[in-house]
Amino acid sequence: MVNGTSTPSAPTAFLGQPRPVVAPLLERAADLAIAQVLDADGVPNGNLAEPDLSQAQLRTMYETMALVRVIDEKGWQLQRSGRLEFWIPSRGQEAAHVASALAMDAADWIFLADREPGAMLLRGASLQSLFAQFFGRADEPLKGRRLPLLLGDRALNIIPCMTQVGAYLPHAAGAAWAAKLKGDKTRFIVYFGDGATSRGEFHSAMNFAGIHRPPIVFFCQNNGWAVSTPTDRQTAADSFAEKGDAYKVRNLRVDGNDPLAVFAATKEALACTDEQGATLIEAVTYRLGFHTSSDNPDLYRQPEEVAAWERWDPLPRMRKYLQACGYWDERAEAQMQQRCEDEVREAVTAAEAMAPSEPAAMFDDVFAEPTWQLREQRERLLAELETELETELETGA
Amino acid sequence: MTQMTVLEALGAAMAHEMARDSDVVILGEDVGTAGGIFRTTQGLQQRFGPDRVIDTPLDEKGIAAHAVGMALYGLRPIAEIQFSGFIHDAFEQLMFGATKYRWMTGGQYSVPMVIRAPSFGGINGGFWHSQSPEAYYCHGGGMKIVVPSTPQDAYGLLLAAIRDPDPTLVLEPVPLYRTLRGEVNDDGEAIGIGEAAIVRPGNDLTALSYGPMCHDVLAVAEQMAENPGYDIEVIDLRSLMPFDVDAITASVQRTGRLVVVHEAPLSLGFGAELAATVQERAFGYLHCPIGRVAAPDLPYGFSGGDEYYRPNKARIAAAIRRAMEFDF
Numbered sequence: 189m190v191n192g193t194s195t196p197s198a199p200t201a202f203l204g205q206p207r208p209v210v211a212p213l214l215e216r217a218a219d220l221a222i223a224q225v226l227d228a229d230g231v232p233n234g235n236l237a238e239p240d241l242s243q244a245q246l247r248t249m250y251e252t253m254a255l256v257r258v259i260d261e262k263g264w265q266l267q268r269s270g271r272l273e274f275w276i277p278s279r280g281q282e283a284a285h286v287a288s289a290l291a292m293d294a295a296d297w298i299f300l301a302d303r304e305p306g307a308m309l310l311r312g313a314s315l316q317s318l319f320a321q322f323f324g325r326a327d328e329p330l331k332g333r334r335l336p337l338l339l340g341d342r343a344l345n346i347i348p349c350m351t352q353v354g355a356y357l358p359h360a361a362g363a364a365w366a367a368k369l370k371g372d373k374t375r376f377i378v379y380f381g382d383g384a385t386s387r388g389e390f391h392s393a394m395n396f397a398g399i400h401r402p403p404i405v406f407f408c409q410n411n412g413w414a415v416s417t418p419t420d421r422q423t424a425a426d427s428f429a430e431k432g433d434a435y436k437v438r439n440l441r442v443d444g445n446d447p448l449a450v451f452a453a454t455k456e457a458l459a460c461t462d463e464q465g466a467t468l469i470e471a472v473t474y475r476l477g478f479h480t481s482s483d484n485p486d487l488y489r490q491p492e493e494v495a496a497w498e499r500w501d502p503l504p505r506m507r508k509y510l511q512a513c514g515y516w517d518e519r520a521e522a523q524m525q526q527r528c529e530d531e532v533r534e535a536v537t538a539a540e541a542m543a544p545s546e547p548a549a550m551f552d553d554v555f556a557e558p559t560w561q562l563r564e565q566r567e568r569l570l571a572e573l574e575t576e577l578e579t580e581l582e583t584g585a
Numbered sequence: 586m587t588q589m590t591v592l593e594a595l596g597a598a599m600a601h602e603m604a605r606d607s608d609v610v611i612l613g614e615d616v617g618t619a620g621g622i623f624r625t626t627q628g629l630q631q632r633f634g635p636d637r638v639i640d641t642p643l644d645e646k647g648i649a650a651h652a653v654g655m656a657l658y659g660l661r662p663i664a665e666i667q668f669s670g671f672i673h674d675a676f677e678q679l680m681f682g683a684t685k686y687r688w689m690t691g692g693q694y695s696v697p698m699v700i701r702a703p704s705f706g707g708i709n710g711g712f713w714h715s716q717s718p719e720a721y722y723c724h725g726g727g728m729k730i731v732v733p734s735t736p737q738d739a740y741g742l743l744l745a746a747i748r749d750p751d752p753t754l755v756l757e758p759v760p761l762y763r764t765l766r767g768e769v770n771d772d773g774e775a776i777g778i779g780e781a782a783i784v785r786p787g788n789d790l791t792a793l794s795y796g797p798m799c800h801d802v803l804a805v806a807e808q809m810a811e812n813p814g815y816d817i818e819v820i821d822l823r824s825l826m827p828f829d830v831d832a833i834t835a836s837v838q839r840t841g842r843l844v845v846v847h848e849a850p851l852s853l854g855f856g857a858e859l860a861a862t863v864q865e866r867a868f869g870y871l872h873c874p875i876g877r878v879a880a881p882d883l884p885y886g887f888s889g890g891d892e893y894y895r896p897n898k899a900r901i902a903a904a905i906r907r908a909m910e911f912d913f
């Protein structure tokens with residue numbers, strides 16, 4: 189099966205009790221106070237007004253989402269064919285992160301989780317630099333030190349995530365507080381999943397944010413699952429948003445597969461940072477793909493559930509909206525798809541040809557200046573490499 | 586030069602840096618209005634305001650983690666952990682957050698933060714109030730660790746920690762906080778991280794320690810000096826990561842004998858690292874096995890049991906005698 193495309197194959201066997209299929213929460217958006225602009229077919233029928241976006245902005249939104257999907261499909265293929273060590277799919281979550289990142293200014297800081305490559309693209313990262321990160325090349329902003337999709341670049345004001353789920357939430361809140369103390373206008377957004385809300389740091393950050401009111405958007409992508417753990421095993425609360433209540437942190441639920449609603453909610457959250465400080469946004473979305481390339485969702489979720497969410501896929505939804513506005517047609521779609529695929533293919537070729545890191549480079553950046561221990565250990569590695577080279581030359585190996 | 590206790594010297598260092606650099610902030614439990622439970626930060630909130638001396642909720646991982654974020658944005662936070670027995674809630678934040686950002690971002694970001702942790706036993710404070718957590722935080726890369734044992738070192742090492750571009754853990758000697766008073770040159774001069782102090786030069790044996798134990802080691806060395814052939818060199822490491830390998834090696838190559846003293850448990854304690862490093866560099870100079878004096882591998886003492894748990898002068902003297910009398 190390919191990365192969540194259409195209906196997955198029927199599960200062979202569940203490893204535990206099969207879970208009942210849960211209908212998409214978005215079907216009951218009004219009842220569940222989930223803010224929505226578009227209905228499933230992209231018609232503005234929701235409980236939230238359309239945000240004020242130009243044609244160019246709307247197209248950027250859609251085209252970035254579409255490019256993210258092409259990147260995701262390419263990455264998946266590369267991983268399955270052994271060219272990438274790992275992959276973290278973003279399929280289904282394009283609207284949530286692209287529309288929220290688009291609501292931020294370039295000077296605002298973004299703390300990423302790991303399913304948001306579109307945020308990098310919106311800030312101007314090249315496709316080649318993204319694939320260079322996926323391939324762990326030396327000449328990418330993070331020097332090839334992180335797993336694919338743990339993206340970031342200081343030049344873009346984007347901080348890569350600490351891999352411990354949720355542990356970085358207070359880093360974002362602390363940084364936001366620092367900006368406020370310094371009198372800067374910088375605002376912050378931090379992405380995380382539903383699973384992250386169970387970590388102690390979620391509590392720490394909410395508690396701090398309620399007291400000190402830093403200018404930050406806590407953006408929770410509730411994608412239904414944390415690996416194989418469904419949301420009702422993550423919390424007994426009715427929503428993730430309502431957790432903000434106890435901390436007096438402004439909070440709301442939004443349809444995470446509705447880019448217009450996500451954009452509007454994020455803009456509004458940013459508009460009230462001066463008075464309210466933080467907002468916790470729960471974007472209700474769904475992970476259409478695997479948790480990671482090491483996962484097999486057939487072992488814990490039913491194909492019917494995925495199929496029901498396919499109907500809320502943010503891409504066709506946004507496309508239909510654009511078409512109805514007269515901003516898009518089949519030709520534009522075909523051209524864009526072709527362009528995305530060409531650009532991605534070229535980026536892969538270019539990035540794969542880039543050099544990997546020198547082994548001794550792993551000793552850099554532990555401290556600003558290496559300790560004597562690190563200098564010695566580095567020398568030892570260099571000597572080892574030299575001996576290997578000599579042996580190779582001698583034996584002709 | 587001013588007469589100060591260790592506590593006063595720490596407070597003076599923070600006040601000096603806060604006045605000099607508006608990016609320096611303090612956060613921790615009870616650090617503001619109360620001036621900290623030990624009064625280390627006394628008067629600082631009055632002077633610098635509640636935005637720079639922040640009373641936090643009771644949440645060690647939160648204190649460490651928010652300090653990480655502040656440092657990422659360019660502040661120089663000093664995070665106070667009320668007692669080092671409670672620091673481990675922040676372990677992941679320190680060892681997989683603060684200390685990893687520089688590396689994991691290819692050098693793009695740094696975390697210039699200080700963690701102050703009142704440490705060590707001898708106050709009959711029981712388990713949580715008497716911890717020596719250094720070994721955990723020396724392991725795994727990215728943390729610097731300093732341990733002052735005099736008012737001057739408290740002042741100079743805390744200044745160095747605040748100015749350092751990387752996360753630095755300051756293990757403060759609780760038992761000496763108020764009991765030790767001394768001259769402090771408080772003109773803003775930092776002490777280099779990684780520089781040991783030879784507190785008593787000698788020729789026959791090197792005794793290595795850090796923190797409050799240094800004073801016991803020095804007292805034993807002075808007492809034993811009456812015996813011929815017992816001219817003991819006492820070195821206060823002051824920094825554990827990195828430690829002053831050159832000073833130690835030079836000393837042991839001269840004396841040929843080494844005894845390491847710390848009050849953390851023996852197994853995998855910092856003494857093990859010191860012993861291993863010295864034997865690699867001075868094997869041919871050694872007249873005897875390297876001795877270690879440490880606490881047993883137990884939970885810290887029991888109420889009133891400090892004197893059996895911590896290394897004491899008798900145990901230090903016995904280890905020195907064993908080294909001196911060793912016969913192959």
Ligand SMILES: Cc1ncc(C[n+]2csc(CCOP(=O)(O)OP(=O)(O)O)c2C)c(N)n1
Pocket residue numbers: 303351352353380381382383384385411413414415475479
């Ligand atoms: C602290 C921690 N525990 C476990 C893991 C392993 N792990 C990686 S992702 C993940 C699930 C995360 O779920 P969620 O926060 O909902 O985000 P999602 O992956 O669904 O986007 C787990 C358990 C981890 N990285 N960090």
